[in-house]
Amino acid sequence: MKKISISLLAALAVVSSAGLVGAAHAQDEQVVLIGLAAPLTGPSARIGKDLQNGGQLALDDANKTHPTIGGKPVVYRLVAVDDQSDPRTAVTVAQQLVDQHVIGVVGDWNTGCSVPASRVYYSAGIAQIAPASTGHQYTEQGYNTAFRIMGHDxxxxxxxxxxxxxxxxxxxxxxxxxxxxxxxxxxxxxxxxxxxxxxxxxxxxxxxxxxxxxxxxxxxxxxxxxxxxxxxxxxxxxxxxxxxxxxxxxxxxxxxxxxxxxxxxxxxxxxxxxxxxxxxxGRPVDLMPGGKAFDAQYRARYHAPIELHAPFAYDAAATLIAAAEQTGSTDHAKLVAALHTINRQGVTGTIAFDQEGNLKDPAYTxxxxxxxxxxxxxxxxxxxxxxxxx
Missing domain, CATH: 3.40.50.2300 (Response regulator)
Structure with missing residues (x-):
């Protein structure tokens, strides 16, 4: 009985030690927040949820690699807010994301929300990558923080x-x-x-x-x-x-x-x-460079087909992450500067921006x-x- 008790205590000590190591590692990780603004309620909620799902997959993929920024371990978290496809609400939730110290924002879905929200992000120096806003006026305001991941109207x-x-x-x-x-x-x-x-x-x-x-x-x-x-x-x-x-x-x-x-x-x-x-x-999903793999991943995770713009939300979030890891920083100014020079292969195609922040050489179907x-x-x-x- 004594041997069994000693063995049991030894095993518990090992488990306890492992738990402490895991807890210490978790405490060492810096939580990095990425915002997402989309219509999560109302008539366009299905599209907003699709965007949220796409953005979340990008963060999940990044977190699987045990990412670091400046040599320190980080974990990415998505902060999704509901703009209700309403311009005034978009401004309100934009300020909420700024107050939560996100490193960048995926959003908004429609141009009517992206334009007023962009003024809030510009004032805070925070990068905003619109996954679906196609109105050219969004990037014609002269804000160096405004980017779009698809072609404009x-x-x-x-x-x-x-x-x-x-x-x-x-x-x-x-x-x-x-x-x-x-x-x-x-x-x-x-x-x-x-x-x-x-x-x-x-x-x-x-x-x-x-x-x-x-x-x-x-x-x-x-x-x-x-x-x-x-x-x-x-x-x-x-x-x-x-x-x-x-x-x-x-x-x-x-x-x-x-x-x-x-x-x-x-x-x-x-x-x-x-x-x-x-x-x-944009291209149809099956003709996107990473479209077929993304479609399979999306269906496996959410048990539903892509609604519309999930791959673009994925690329927007993944591009913010790439900029952070490329610069080794979460500093807003450094991230914005990096986005203006970034050139990477995404799910939807090559991600690179012109001087206005528009996607270079966009495709249409x-x-x-x-x-x-x-x-x-x-x-x-x-x-x-x-x-x-x-």
Whole structure:
């Protein structure tokens, strides 16, 4: 009995010692906070959660490598805040992230939130990498802290306008926008793209981002015999717009950019979504350099498909981490300076920024709904040779 007791005490001592070593190691680790601002409640909550999931995967992958900054062990933690897709709320939660001393921020999702929030981050000197805000005005403010991980609307509008005129051969083009900074910005750049390619927009109609009944505006459009309708807005509105067009027997192509291509659109539009065409910034997941591996990792972790922008949130968070480890510092000024010169391979493609903070050489993809699914029609821009697996 004595031998057993002694052995047991020895074993407990070993376990206790190991526990103390583990606790000491955990105490030695510095917790480094990275912020994420996205709509986590409300109509766009599914997209916000998708962004949060993507950002979290980047931190998980980094933490698995037992990272260090300046030779000291660190652990990354994501601080996710809900901007509710509301500009005023975006400013409030931006200040909350600043007060929590995050080293950088992934966010916001839409340009209407990214622009006002960017002023808060600029004042604090904190880097902000927008994973999906495509309004060019976000990076036109002159803030050296503002970056984006996908192309902006000026380029997508030009591509979409050229596609409408040259490929779809549209001659009677009507534009609808939802008067948001996102929708109006897309519409403006699309019109410029049409006109620069020799096309003509015969009408420009307006709704708001709460419109659900498009009967009035579509009745007007039907009388003009439009053969293409461009909508500046997001998927939740594009779907009922597509349905109503079919019900009114408007035989025009519905074309959009940035915000259509999602599972939500397919579910809401149903069979009436067939033939809808859209341009989305970035490559399709299976054509991203690390897309297939990321998709498998995402599904295994969250038991659901990617909603929309998770790979871009992953790259935004991973790029902040790369800057911290490259500089060996969490100093805001050093991180911002590093981001302006960084060049790394991400899930979505090469991550490097121009002087404004825009992604260099961004890719865009043309999709069309075929047999109830989004099918890739063409990939424009970007380095199409980037197909290596992550």
């Amino acid at each position: 000026d380029a997508s509008g030009a591509y979409t306008g050229a596609y409408a005129v040259k490929t779809l051969k549209a001659q009677h083009i009507v534009v609808i926008d939802d008067r948001t900074s996102f929708g109006a910005g897309l519409a403006t750049q699309f019109i410029k793209g049409v006109q620069s390619n020799g096309g003509t927009v015969i009408d420009h109609e307006y709704v708001d981002d709460k419109t659900t009944d498009f009967s009035g505006v579509l009745t007007t459009i039907k009388a003009k015999h439009a053969d293409l309708v461009f909508f500046g807005g997001i998927d939740a509105q594009a779907a009922p717009l597509a349905r109503r067009m079919r019900q009114l027997q408007i035989n025009a192509t519905l074309l959009g950019a940035g915000g259509f291509v999602s599972q939500t659109f397919l579910k809401l539009a149903g069979p009436e979504g067939e033939g809808v065409t859209a341009l989305e910034p 043309i999709y069309e709904v075929k047999d109830g699914k989004w099918a890739v029609v063409d990939v424009l821009g970007g380095n199409t040779s980037q197909t290596a697996a992550r």
